[in-house]
Every structure is written in C-alpha cells, then in structure tokens.
Amino acid sequence: MREERFDLSEVADAADFYRQFAARFELNYFGNNLDALWDVLTGQLNLPLRVTLCHLRQHPQRPALARIVQVMQEAEAETDGDFSICDDEG
Numbered sequence: 001m002r003e004e005r006f007d008l009s010e011v012a013d014a015a016d017f018y019r020q021f022a023a024r025f026e027l028n029y030f031g032n033n034l035d036a037l038w039d040v041l042t043g044q045l046n047l048p049l050r051v052t053l054c055h056l057r058q059h060p061q062r063p064a065l066a067r068i069v070q071v072m073q074e075a076e077a078e079t080d081g082d083f084s085i086c087d088d089e090g
Contacts, residue, residue, distance in 0.1 A: 041075035
C-alpha cells in the first residue's frame, strides 16, 4: 500500500492543501475544490493508498480543513478502504 503524509503545519489553508495535494500526486488538471478531490480519490489515483494528515488537531485553520477531511472519509467508505485517511494523533 502506498502511503503519503501531509504535514499540515506546512499548509496555510484549504487552497494551499489543494495545491500541495495536486503537486504530490502530479495532477495537471485538478480543480482545487471538494468535487475535484472526490473525483481524484475515487477514480484517478492508484489504489490502495493511505493518506496521513499530520498536525491536523493543532492546525489554526482546522474548521476550514474539516470539509476536506470529510470528503476523504467519504472516499474511504466509497472505495471500501482502498483509499484510507488517518491522522498522526491516533
């Protein structure tokens, strides 16, 4: 299983997360929004894949990132766990 870690202490806000996500997965045409995130997670990435979000609980923009986390959790259910998300706090 491929594993990717995002250090959210190095992410300013949701827009910055989208930029880093697109760069990490070499997505040339990523819409930088929740719909685009869903499409990529459920049909464009090579699975299985686990994404770990580091420092989520301490992030000052945590409420803004909550929708991204929610979409990732929904993608985990949709892919029967082939895509999975966790945080480094357990």
